[in-house]
């Protein structure tokens with residue numbers, strides 16, 4: 001609450017002495033607005049910001065409970081305190097359910113009331129700060145549970161926010177472990193369908209015949225073993241989102257069936273004649289290059305165009321190394337909590353090493369590695385020694401020297417590694433190496449001496 005902006009309290013009570021008595025008691029510290037019935041309180045709530053609503057329960061016209069409900073459905077609702085001479089547990093519970101922060105009985109003890117109001121305002125402030133913090137965190141470090149702040153990820157977040165609102169079909173592409181399923185979840189959670197179901201189907205896991213019944217359901221006796229009628233995933237996803245993972249693996253027969261559902265939004269259960277219509281948003285994912293599959297004749301081009309109305313591509317982790325420290329932080333925290341280990345941090349050298357590795361399994365592999373490091377850790381700090389050997393052996397430190405010179409290692413070290421790499425790349429030709437780095441041959445000569453690399 002800003003200092004020079006006094007909180008506003010709306011008092012609604014049909015009893016005039018009570019109303020005005022409270023006003024006198026509170027007006028030193030608060031801006032007090034009065035209403036003698038609920039309908040007047042509604043008008044006030046709609047026309048000006050109110051921080052605290054203090055209302056009587058029994059009043060002619062709408063009672064305090066109704067007022068509470070209406071107040072708490074406002075865009076930025078006041079905290080509400082209910083007063084009543086008819087104090088009973090039932091009323092109190094009901095008032096809480098209707099959104100009341102507190103409940104005081106008449107005759108109102110003014111000292112108590114002031115404490116309750118102060119506490120209510122505090123809780124409102126904390127709540128507002130939390131929402132704010134959450135939004136800030138989301139903006140700064142990610143979206144939903146997706147962590148990242150590299151330019152590629154930030155622009156991906158923008159796309160996801162934009163498409164989430166519509167029913168557009170989305171194709172999520174990216175190597176294994178880049179977070180495709182997370183993105184599918186985020187699209188659902190940020191959409192107006194978030195209260196509806198999110199149904200995931202892994203297309204590669206089942207042969208076509210089974211997949212068909214899984215997706216569209218079947219009638220009793222549709223095939224051997226179909227003893228009961230069963231609803232398919234498309235039906236279960238009605239009003240929500242269906243996520244078809246590994247869509248590149250679909251066999252041609254299945255591709256045709258999926259195309260029809262996308263075009264018409266309806267289908268029949270296996271062995272059934274009744275046409276079922278559904279309102280489903282379709283999100284698909286693949287770690288293969290669908291366009292290439294189309295060119296090779298393995299994926300229908302008409303289906304490809306239907307699926308890729310919007311495409312969200314997740315770049316591999318090695319192309320956004322600046323996200324690695326953020327991910328490490330989050331994973332160290334999560335993994336030490338899950339495994340009840342006291343690990344709190346990782347040394348800069350260890351972080352550098354992890355940044356210098358190429359992560360063919362992307363974020364999943366990074367998470368698994370951190371988990372392994374945390375589980376095996378002896379202290380509360382992960383060091384270079386905790387980095388698994390294959391990662392240390394596979395890491396190429398020149399890569400991060402280029403990404404963040406001077407930040408992830410000393411400038412000297414970065415420079416030294418750049419020179420070594422340049423000489424390697426040019427087969428030891430100093431003139432070409434100097435050109436490559438953008439320094440004069442003389443400077444290179446001096447640096448080679450400085451770093452004791454004359455023999456290279």
Ligand SMILES: Nc1ncnc2c1ncn2[C@@H]1O[C@H](COP(=O)(O)OP(=O)(O)OP(=O)(O)O)[C@@H](O)[C@H]1O
Nearest residue numbers: 145146147175176177178179180181182287363364
């Ligand atoms: N940006 C990220 N922030 C936080 N966690 C992530 C991120 N990306 C991926 N992960 C985590 O990595 C793991 C793999 O993610 P996910 O299952 O979404 O990958 P995928 O692209 O679907 O992989 P696959 O192609 O193998 O199915 C999960 O544990 C997920 O929570």
Ligand SMILES: [Mg+2]
Nearest residue numbers: 180181245285
């Ligand atoms: Mg996946």
